[in-house]
Amino acid sequence: MSDYIHASHLVQFFEEWAPKSIAVEGDKNGLMIGTLNKRIQKVMVTLDVLESVIDEAIEQNVDFIFAHHPLLFRPLKKIDVNTAHGRIVEKAIKHDITIYAAHTNLDIVKGGVNDMMANALRLMETEVLAPTQSTELVKVVVFVPESHAKQVREAMATAGAGHIGNYSHCTFNSKGIGTFKPEEGTTPYIGNVNELEEVPEVKIESIIPASLQGRVVRAIMKAHPYEEPAFDLYPLNNKGEVLGLGRIGKLEQEMTLANFAEFVKEAFGVKGARVVGDLTGTVRKVAVLGGDGNKYLQTALFKGADVIVTGDVYYHMAHDVMMEGLKIVDPGHNVEKIMINGMHEVFTKFLKEQSVQTEVVRSKVDTDPFQFV
Template identity: 55%
Template sequence: MSKVATGQDIIKWFEEWSPKQLAFEGDPVGLHVGTLNKKVNKVMVTLDVLESVVDEAIENNVDLIIAHHPLLFKPLKQVSPDNEKGRIVQKLIKHDITVYAAHTNLDVAWGGVNDAMCEALGVNVKDVLIETERERLYKVVVFVPQTHENEVREALGDAGAGHIGNYSHCTFQTPGIGAFKPEEGADPYLGTEGEIEKVDEVRMETIVPQSVLKTVLKAMDQAHPYEEVAYDVYPLELQGEKKGLGRMAELDEPMTLESFAERVKDAFDVPALRLVGDKKKMVKNVAVLGGDGNKYISAAKRKGADVFVTGDLYFHVAHDALGMGLNVIDPGHHVEKVMKRTVHDFLKEKFEQKQISTDVMISKAHTEPFQFM
């Protein structure tokens, strides 16, 4: 029978994909208004939290709003109906609507905003634009009775252990003899109190990223038959998965800058965009960064980009791009709206996997502040 998820459940699953620690320092990600300690019948995904979005949430009986752009970039000095922020907070509290923001962490996360933009553009992702971290890796070694090796192996892999390249559930094991003596008060799976018990066991080892280490250990403990599980955790010098802001991608075939700009317009459904460079020049290597990419034109050039797709381009930065021979396409900041479908689909799939009846919807409110003439 399906059940309704709590806010804590939903954000736990969400942060397994887009953990808060990926966010840039000072970025106010996470809970903004309300509580996660409640049942959530409906989630709404939005780019921005404007008053029109909150009104839409109220009309649709939404319990939780997940936004890309934080509602509160700075602390409020007062909550008053005389300004939009105050009215928003009052409405949210009155109608018990929780707001959670995933900003730069969703930009950095694989499968997040920048990957969604690349998918919309039909380009093949090759690398990150700016590396921000390499995830730390650990070796987990657990000693398992041979009768339960399959159960424990599956639990480890299902929890995220053993990912090497395009392979999952990777483990190595060797047979051996485990020995133990249950003492007074023990409740052993095998053996008798006060007597040495010897068991045919395997030493099973696997590689685990830091982000899922606690989840993996919990799953291992639940699948293991012993009252006290014997295991070791070793930090590794190996580098884990690269994470970073923006993406370096490649077109299947070269095309003119003008043709690619038309593709960008169509992909993001924008009526106009700004173009820097020679429209007749051929491009193949594409840098993509949602939002404000002014600080990263040099990085795009160093990475070998022929064209940089980003937003909020400044006048003088456009001159700098021309000077270094980098073409730039600026379709605006609002094209990050592609994250709405991405987050919606992630949650919908997760709810189906978990047999959760919680509904998820995409906000239809228009939050692009600019009009084009």
């Protein structure tokens, strides 16, 4: 390990996985305070950015905060350092702490908050609850000498190419003869300067999400033996994976609503939950959506869910769906804190692969404003 990660490099990695373009329209994502033009020594992952979280970051010498909930969701008309929001801005700037937020793009992306919650409930056969869009696809074609075809294919797959449904490493390979003439000033891997060369090559074709094409191209360039690899990128009209908010799936086994509510509390580490429905009734098909799920109660009902796990449920909304037969377990908005461990794992793995000294820590501040008494 020799250096610290550049903030822009960390953000580029994240946004290739969860681009801001997949977020709900009008959502606030990205840089909140500070700069991405610096190297960072310590990243803190948090659900919310409160003043107590900023104080925690200062105490631990954190210089980059990655949050799920945007600090500046509503425009500030002024920065008054006598208010909590003003003090947060002041402390972040004084201590050179960059604050970056990923909200609904982190909810929506495969492996993001809603998948983390579905996994915590051990749901099977999951699908998107409320689709918002499909991923754009690109075909990548690269020409490789036969001796290096395997390592280039593997590099492409590791970077995200060739994923179709539950299958990975999907490629098509055809053999042919590549020709080239190295000119003056080149240092060819194969052949001699000013001599026409013919090389047995493999044409590798694969499909990638458009958001990952930069990462895949970099992987090709790194694994390819040639000084100037030949590759093509083609936009496709066919759509890729369906993206959206929430997940719906099945429990491993049917259970009563009362037992399921206890299971939810244990899965998300909360002391209590509001429950709507007959506690003796049974549930098997479960919808889950992090944060405020009021807009999606009817969607869960329409898709045949026995119960939905979500937060901030309104009184009259609960009445409406209860009369239609949908059960609700509301463990609160704060259960999205599951992203702290999830993103700690994602960033730790990435930084290890980059062989840098940048550290990732989890915020330990309890940001839930509600208590059970």
